[in-house]
Amino acid sequence: MNLNDPRDLLWMACICYGISFATGMLKTFRVEIQWLRNVPILAILCGFVAQTRALYLRGLEVQGCPLGNTLERTQFILWSLILAFLILRFMWRLNLLGTFCAGLAMGAGFLSLSLPGSDPPYWTDPDYIRLFSDPWVELHASIAIFSYGLFSLLAIVSGMYLVQRNALLSRKPRLIGSFLPPIHDLEHAGFRLLSVGVAFLTLSIVVGGMHWTRHPEFVTSTKLYVTLLLWLGYAILFFMRMGNHLYGSKFAKVSIALFWMAIISLSFVNSKSKKPQIPVSASSLASLDPYK
Numbered sequence: 001m002n003l004n005d006p007r008d009l010l011w012m013a014c015i016c017y018g019i020s021f022a023t024g025m026l027k028t029f030r031v032e033i034q035w036l037r038n039v040p041i042l043a044i045l046c047g048f049v050a051q052t053r054a055l056y057l058r059g060l061e062v063q064g065c066p067l068g069n070t071l072e073r074t075q076f077i078l079w080s081l082i083l084a085f086l087i088l089r090f091m092w093r094l095n096l097l098g099t100f101c102a103g104l105a106m107g108a109g110f111l112s113l114s115l116p117g118s119d120p121p122y123w124t125d126p127d128y129i130r131l132f133s134d135p136w137v138e139l140h141a142s143i144a145i146f147s148y149g150l151f152s153l154l155a156i157v158s159g160m161y162l163v164q165r166n167a168l169l170s171r172k173p174r175l176i177g178s179f180l181p182p183i184h185d186l187e188h189a190g191f192r193l194l195s196v197g198v199a200f201l202t203l204s205i206v207v208g209g210m211h212w213t214r215h216p217e218f219v220t221s222t223k224l225y226v227t228l229l230l231w232l233g234y235a236i237l238f239f240m241r242m243g244n245h246l247y248g249s250k251f252a253k254v255s256i257a258l259f260w261m262a263i264i265s266l267s268f269v270n271s272k273s274k275k276p277q278i279p280v281s282a283s284s285l286a287s288l289d290p291y292k
Helices: 006-028 039-062 068-091 095-115 126-132 135-169 183-213 221-242 247-270 280-285
Strands: none
Touching: 006 039, 006 095, 039 068, 039 095, 068 095, 068 135, 068 183, 095 135, 135 183, 135 247, 183 221, 183 247, 183 280
């Protein structure tokens, strides 16, 4: 295991998240082992540190924010997810949330590292160098992906809300419901995550718009429309929740649906617009005349 190799560090992060998930599930099923009590959070912290160093080293390698391929975007979203969880953990009693986050980070991280073609060496592409030489593009991309990480945590909290709600409505007590936070705390955390996520996504669109007005050839209409539709969906959800027009299980279900839309929208990130045609002068055409 090379601590200076980004991929090795990402594998190490997956292992740490897997350990956190496994030990967290033991606690969920009431398997009490004293020396394992603090292992879930310590494993998440170790995985987060390894993942942070991996993204830092990859950033040095590509000379910018590592968001150029599927592996990097997935890992950045997972890194944002874990960061948001660590912040929330000190605000609410969301212990089981760490188990869900660790499980998602382990599974998605393993897939991103295992899938063929997920990590091509894009940084030698002249189009990439020309596009990402603008710091506004890097800022726009990093803020947008960070907001996706917040929305992924919102989806997990919404799923926990639905599970807790079903447990409370059922007359038979369920084991997992006893380990979930109070339903009021979950709803409150979901609205906070939505608020911060919408703020970051709005900021990313503003920053991206500043670049688009100067270089519209780098942004396809499909990519633009998909991003605006996603932002509009989350903005409508935010205002409807703030006005108490949409809450409870409906809010949770819409949050999960919008997150899947956000994941699907990432497929449009690699879409490239048509390159501008370079005008050819008459003198250059004459120089190509084979009879001259």
